[in-house]
Amino acid sequence: MLQTLPLWLILFAISGSIHEFAHAWTARKLGDPTAEREGRLTINPLVHVDPMGLLVLGISALAGFGFGWMKPVPVGTWNLAHPKRDLMLISLAGPVSNILQAIFWLVLATLLGVRPGMGTGLPVFFSIAIGLNLILAAFNLIPLRPLDGFAVLVGLLPQRASLWYEQWAGKWGPLVLVGLFVIPGASMFVLGPIYLAVNSVVYAAAGFLTGGR
Numbered sequence: 458m459l460q461t462l463p464l465w466l467i468l469f470a471i472s473g474s475i476h477e478f479a480h481a482w483t484a485r486k487l488g489d490p491t492a493e494r495e496g497r498l499t500i501n502p503l504v505h506v507d508p509m510g511l512l513v514l515g516i517s518a519l520a521g522f523g524f525g526w527m528k529p530v531p532v533g534t535w536n537l538a539h540p541k542r543d544l545m546l547i548s549l550a551g552p553v554s555n556i557l558q559a560i561f562w563l564v565l566a567t568l569l570g571v572r573p574g575m576g577t578g579l580p581v582f583f584s585i586a587i588g589l590n591l592i593l594a595a596f597n598l599i600p601l602r603p604l605d606g607f608a609v610l611v612g613l614l615p616q617r618a619s620l621w622y623e624q625w626a627g628k629w630g631p632l633v634l635v636g637l638f639v640i641p642g643a644s645m646f647v648l649g650p651i652y653l654a655v656n657s658v659v660y661a662a663a664g665f666l667t668g669g670r
Contacts, residue, residue, distance in 0.1 A: 479554035545612025
């Protein structure tokens with residue numbers, strides 16, 4: 458892990474920046490210029506990377522698990538014509554960008570005849586680029602605050618159910634999220650099914666685009 462840590466950090470900065478840009482771009486398209494005004498409508502990692510989040514990622518990765526974060530993109534819900542729906546779309550844009558990045562790297566690896574795997578060189582590069590984006594997409598789709606999946610679920614639920622869930626998740630969501638990492642096996646119980654679904658979408662899309670190579 459130590460040998461590939463710099464590559465993990467670089468790809469996290471790039472993938473995370475595209476993720477945050479997707480939030481900002483979608484918000485702008487839906488009428489909210491808040492992120493644009495703060496200079497977040499860019500894929501420049503220097504704008505999106507949180508130094509502390511990157512440092513924690515490096516330390517936690519060496520400890521056997523990876524956890525980091527980027528600077529969250531601000532959203533002015535008062536600028537949105539349909540706040541509940543639009544906030545769902547803005548939140549969904551981040552994980553979707555990671556799914557698209559994973560598809561891109563997988564298609565490129567296939568076209569180059571590179572089989573992602575361990576070792577050195579292109580195989581390990583593509584393995585990390587694809588795997589990291591799969592993890593980012595799946596993790597952010599967990600429907601708990603402060604993750605993107607929370608707003609996605611709220612946007613999909615009927616009004617009464619969404620109000621109840623907002624109150625419940627606002628009180629217990631962060632605690633449950635911490636518990637997923639503290640309780641052995643809990644994270645995979647929740648994250649596992651989401652990861653498998655995202656993985657299936659990515660590989661199906663890549664197979665379609667490459668003609669099933």
